[in-house]
Amino acid sequence: MRGGIGGTLFGLAVLAGAVAGTAAFGDAAPRVELATPGAGGGAIERYTLRFSEPMVPLGDPRATAPAAMACPVGGTGRWIDPQTWVHEFAAALTGGVTCTLALRPGLQSLRGAAVAGERRFTIDTGGPSARAILPGSGEIEEGQLFLVAANVAPDRASVAANAYCAVDGIGEKIAVDLLPPDVPARLVAGLGPNGYDLRNFLGEAGLPEARQGDATARATLLKTVTALKCRRPLPPGRDVALVWG
Template identity: 35%
Template structure:
């Protein structure tokens, strides 16, 4: 009986000692739901390999629901840190698991404690939006959302919307297709990429004309799904401001605010939005016996180039009276009429 007890105690002590000296993973990332994944990193509580050994085995086996997307290679960064690098960022809707490789041991003979880990990339999210939020937008602005993977058109239509200052309701989006979409993507040099992965590039517009100078949010809501049905769970907003109404302002150098323009200095008409060169060239500064043509702010270019100002640079007679006249139907390059047209002739 004593021999049996002694044998059992020795076995139990050996098992406890083996567990106590087992190699442990102290951290592994990512885990859970992570939107953007390119690398898996595992860290150990002590040296797991002889660092620099080209034959050092991988401690974990990586397998993903999308075998093609899950391709990659592992490497030891140090004797305590191992990384698995995917060939590309994982697309949305992919789940991966990591299992301890059977029989893995440290150089000291400590076996790696058995464990398993999981993570998934969740649903689609926006990697880049165009135009950028630092730019003022058009009243009928087109947007392109570059996603981390494909998203269904139906879920985009249902879960992306615009919030417009002054309106108490969501404004749905209109998905662009056909010629509108092709021309937009080509202008942004995204047409070739979109041909390969069309569902990664969402092209859309708020489904109403936006008020000038209004604040606008483009909202990528929860519920946008991949073709396999995996939905995103994080709402993301992009903040914009609509450009001001089209206007023109006259300026010249004066000795003081109440004085007349200095005759030896130029006079300038400035626009807050581009104007087609051919139209801007028709602005005239008219005196009692002459009509002066402007100098445009761009020295060269065809008639369809846009300019932001016109200048009258010649020497003017002292105390001469001039009238600044605009051509009929004066508008900016987007076709917007001049807000302060009643100020002209000036």
């Protein structure tokens, strides 16, 4: 069976707040000059606000927060210098999460000037983008198992609802069935000396260390990997595409 496995995969969409130009001290009103998420391994772990002038005294990380974060994932904020405040999320944001950061009403700089400009900032993680797919090309089986490694842990219900298999010459979408979440970890645990394709997949996914460590550590590393199958056997002699989106 031929199998060109490509796909339209979610792209990570991050909408950071508009960045205003740096204002000089004096008569110019203070404002946010930088509003941006910080990523770790492709996942958003923090959000940074930098103001155009000092907002709090030097050396006071527990000064009142300049903004409130509305997000399904908790977190805490702190000042890292008089002009920069960082909100650290309790866990990296997964795909499909939207958070809003709003400046506190009446916010003033250290010199007592009211903050002007943009006051609300949005983070939208969109859908996870694929780092690696196994198999990515070549011959596949009628009941082929696919592994998709994303940059963040995907929402399984969303994957089940939106992913499908497309077969050349068949004008319909074939739904997919998600396999249990522990399948990727079990496959890696059973990786033998000839598991070249799987080792390559882990390397492309940025997860080579998943081959080491205990079962708990392996499962944590592989939470961004989804195992799935097309809902019905694939016909022989046809090109197949796995579409995730």
